Amino acid sequence: MDMSDTPCGLDVSLAVVGGKWKPLILYHVQGGPTRFSELKRRVEGISEKVLIQQLRDLVSLNVVVRRDHKRVPPVVDYELTPFGKTLVEALVPLCDWGNENRSKVMEMLASAPKVDC
Numbered sequence: 001m002d003m004s005d006t007p008c009g010l011d012v013s014l015a016v017v018g019g020k021w022k023p024l025i026l027y028h029v030q031g032g033p034t035r036f037s038e039l040k041r042r043v044e045g046i047s048e049k050v051l052i053q054q055l056r057d058l059v060s061l062n063v064v065v066r067r068d069h070k071r072v073p074p075v076v077d078y079e080l081t082p083f084g085k086t087l088v089e090a091l092v093p094l095c096d097w098g099n100e101n102r103s104k105v106m107e108m109l110a111s112a113p114k115v116d117c
Contacts, residue, residue, distance in 0.1 A: 016061055016087065021046055021054045023091055026080070029064055030088050033077040063087055 006012070017023055021043065028034060028042040040051055055078060058064045063084035069075040080088060098105075 013087075013090070016063065017091070019054070021050060022058060023094075025051070025054055025058065026063070026084065026088050026091065027095070029078055029080055030085075033067065033079045035075065035077045039078065058084070 017026070024043050024046075025039060028039055034042075036051075036055075039055075040046070040048060043051065046054075055064065055066065059066050059078075062081055064078045065081050067077050067079065069077070
């Protein structure tokens, strides 16, 4: 996808952080090096396979760095790169908005009509 002439930078941002899991992974990695097993516990509902794929995507985009400590048993952790830190800074206002509007959104979701497919 060529994003060089798109009028909205949101296309570019979502190409990096789009989807359900990547913003949550970034939230849990922002505190410093985080082991894979800890991420699996913190990001509720994600399968191991999806977590691995999402982390690989973030590593390939230079958002996080993967560090293998070459030990037995294996110890691997992930940490934000300087580029990744700028992305997390951009996500903070969205997190704040969610916290401020949590009850309103939950109300709306609870009263929304259910659609059968």
